[in-house]
Amino acid sequence: MAPPWRLTTNLVKRPAQSYVRRMGKLIYSMFTSLDGYAADADGSSDWGGALDPVLHDFVSDQSRSVGTYLYGRRMYETMSFWETALDTPDPPDFVRHYAEVWQAADKVVYSTTLDAPTTRRTTVERTFDPVAVRAEVDALHHDVTIDGPTLAAQALRAGIVDEVQPYVAPVSVGGGLRFWPDGVRLDLDLVEQRAFGNGTVWSRYAVRRG
Structure with missing residues (x-):
């Protein structure tokens, strides 16, 4: 049976009346310090994207093509804040x-210890199978992001990631959880880049194949 996060294929109409399916991409994207850490030695990443509404709106716009998020347990528990973010009165637009x-x-959470999800549209998987994940991404019409450096390391080592999109914050934290996995070489092509008023720089890299 197909996983519950598989959606029907999207067809984009072209002027010649032909139909072309938009292929999904697997994207690794998150905030990182300038010295390459997704979290500091205390496990904090509060420095990432410090309350810049323009940056937050950009993140939202970039996320509109994403139909599925892949998380480990820790990242899922952090991101589950967004399930109730609208419950507060008059939240900011961003x-x-x-x-x-x-x-x-x-949302798909890969965890051997999480009994049940606390958010809607969420399933729990016990093991991360790179071959199965790649096949599912190829079958989807939307993009899939893999969030969290520990889970992303498995995907990067397996060679199934299409793009890496770091948001590099202007801070050096000196140690912690690395954004890039050790022992993995990636050849990347810079596709686009944007700098923000708070000093954060977003880059979109395509992973070279072969």
């Missing part, structure tokens, strides 16, 4: 925009 995008997407 909070509302991202919460709406996040709540509309499917």
